[in-house]
Amino acid sequence: MARIGVISFSDGRDYVHDGIVDFIRRTEDTLVARLADAGHEVVRGKQVVSSNxxxxxxxxxVAAAGVDLTVFHYAVWAFPHFTMLAAGATPGPLLLLSNIDPVQPGMVGMLAAGGALDQIGRAHTRLWGDPEQRDLVDAITARATAAAAVARLRGATFGRFGGRPMGMNTAVANTDQWQRLFGVDVEEIDQWEIVRRADLADAAEVRLAREWLERHATVHYDGKKLTPELLERQIRSYLAVRELIDEWHLDFSGIKGQPELTQYFATMDITEAFLNDPYDWHGPKETHVCATEADMDGALTMQLLKHIAGTPVLFADVRHYHADRDIWDLCNSGQHATWYAARSDDPAENLRRVHLYPEVFFFPAGGASVHHLAAPGQMTLARLTRRDGAYRMQLMLGEFENYDDATNETLMRQSTFEWPHAFARLDAPADDFLSRFGANHIHAVPGDRRAEVRAACELLGVTVDEFTRG
Structure with a gap:
């Protein structure tokens, strides 16, 4: 969760402050307790503010404690200039919060303070209500989670392996714009480094990984496009990229892949899937967002969603629309983290649903494609796209669905069966979606995370373009 600062404000007249300070502290105690119950770390101001x-x-x-969000708390009428001075010493996002009490005019204090901040153009959010109400704590949590996610983006480094894939303009972003808007740097790394370092990988480590995959997933060797040697080459590539991530201190990355690696070396399907997974053959690990086709805006969307949701993030092509069922087949070569097969904390539970098939016609170099069907459940789907050079977050809610085995297979075979699939019912009419969605790639995390995404976009100055059926 997030680190939240809480500062309570009071009346500047000593005789008034002395009579209300205990009430302020009691209401602050309740607020802090409920935020802590929600999993946040709370940094409290050491004193109630009653002077400049x-x-x-x-x-x-409070700012020195590195908080993600600062809550200015108004339980009573408070002198507005105290807020102005405190805001000047608070570099991060602000949330103004008032109680609802007919005796103590905290709402008046919040409105006076908020109006003063508006006059100088200082951005802030306002909430009001009883901290004992779950809805209010959830609203604060959404804002704090978004603030923490945005803070974690700033100062991050994206590793771009290779250049633009197959003329795909939407996979390439302006590095100056990234630095200005998101605070993210880009490190350019040649794909040759993956090839070169793969040959240097430890043979015992590679064998351990191959045997782990053979034991937990179903490997369909064919002696041509998928052999133990080709699978080991893909594992070596994963180890090479992990080494480069550590060496270059990369926070997230993308690999071009096509056409050089997929024609002459091996696909990066194993590499991308297990970088995005919360485990590999050594056990639990931190997920590392990695986008296929070096999709920069895709990876940036995924990194933001990862910080918001705390889960692996799905990457897929919007491959096909089954009009008769009003569902979309989200499918892309090997890119889905295997975690999505069952969304289980137990890797074996996920991997028993995973098949490693020989790569298809498009990829003559061969290797394994990581096939599975994403487990059902509510999903938030999003994508940062650009219109006339300006960023927007295209956002919608959806539901992943599964059917009986025969139907699942029939639907998957209508596109590329060997690749991973997610059958998605979107809260977006097909005509509207296809008319204005700004990329071929889309991303998803479990649950309804739209409030956090909206809040993060507000902090980043990015427009939200939301799809709905209403």
């Missing part, structure tokens, strides 16, 4: 000097000093102390 305290406004600055308390805010500086």
């Amino acid at each position: 000097t305290l406004a600055t000093s308390v805010a500086r102390e």
